[in-house]
Amino acid sequence: MRSSVKQKEVREAILDATDSLLSRYGYKKMTIDDLAKEVGIGKGSVYLHFTSKEEIVLSHIDRIIEQLKGKLAAIAGSDEKPEERLRKMLKTRVLHRFESVQHYTQNLNDLLAAIRPSFLARREDYFSQEARIFASVVEAGQQSGDFATGADAAEIAESMILATNSLLPFNLTVQELGARKDVEKKIRRLADLLLQGLCAR
Amino acid sequence: MRSSVKQKEVREAILDATDSLLSRYGYKKMTIDDLAKEVGIGKGSVYLHFTSKEEIVLSHIDRIIEQLKGKLAAIAGSDEKPEERLRKMLKTRVLHRFESVQHYTQNLNDLLAAIRPSFLARREDYFSQEARIFASVVEAGQQSGDFATGADAAEIAESMILATNSLLPFNLTVQELGARKDVEKKIRRLADLLLQGLCAR
């Protein structure tokens, strides 16, 4: 137990350092030597936790999504009206992703270029996982009578994910996406439009 | 007059050749010499119509958007129900863009990288121009009583553009976007969700 707790801590510390170095230097200029030094462990020890540099940054992104899924699940499980839950979830989805890379001074382009194929595959998984949480709330709303029934909850959830994707910092850098408050306004309006359609009439 | 018709033809021919070379070789490997040869004019003549290579490809993209705007305006001016017009417009927006680069064997990444700053600026303009056409239909629907009133038509139109942006071949190549019929299914479902919210209840 003791050592497994320690192991988790080291793994987390490596991912923390990854975020720090990635934001300062970008992918190519982030070296494993630097990373190990930042964590205060030997270079070889990094490879006790990860098999490659690519796996390190993919795990870093995984962690961001895990945190997001945590937030989404918390909102989904709250006792607000389904419409309000979905509204908050949509906003959270966009802003969590925005904030997670807001401090990056380096472009994310070199990162994306380096890990593109494996990242795109995972991205699809992220979408499904997020969609599942959204779908659970859509379904709840349908059963409670707040939302119109008949439509496929899973399909609606997928469309919601799709509709908000262009506000995520993926192709556009955070700089190009614009100021946070503009992004906030856009997601609010988009959420309004998306939710208007769900409510029972 | 005679010569201005000819001039337009040459300009169009240059843009046709641009599409052809771009799709076969990508941006960097498309040379102005090749382009002139393909059109059957001298290299210098290319510069009678455009000031730079960048302007040529930007004009090529402009032309795609102009064609799209023509299609959108045609649908917007048809006599169908506003809801049906918007549905077709959303589908057209996504599929026109998809088809316009479907034949590209080369990645669009090198093109985007080369013209990124000026392209991103224009992209915003494209969005506003398209949004204006959408807004006109939303407004018509509000006045005819088909759509609920109260909401700002321009804002709704912007959100519709935003929501469909992630299905455009921008960051993702056509290959990565998936098969045409999958894209078609996605835009259909998304359009359903977006339109459900507009209709008067």
Next chain:
DNA sequence: TTCTGACTGAAATTGATTTTTAGTCAATTT
């Protein structure tokens, strides 16, 4: 007046050489 292609300088490419770095593993520490 319209058009052209030889020309130019700047940028890209090449290939040979040096430097850096991802990943390994025998030795060391705990």
Next chain:
DNA sequence: AAATTGACTAAAAATCAATTTCAGTCAGAA
């Protein structure tokens, strides 16, 4: 015995000088 390390290696990346390519120009041809 198990965990950790950092010197080591092969491969990739950076460097640089020589060469080639190419965007854009302009004097002259049509």
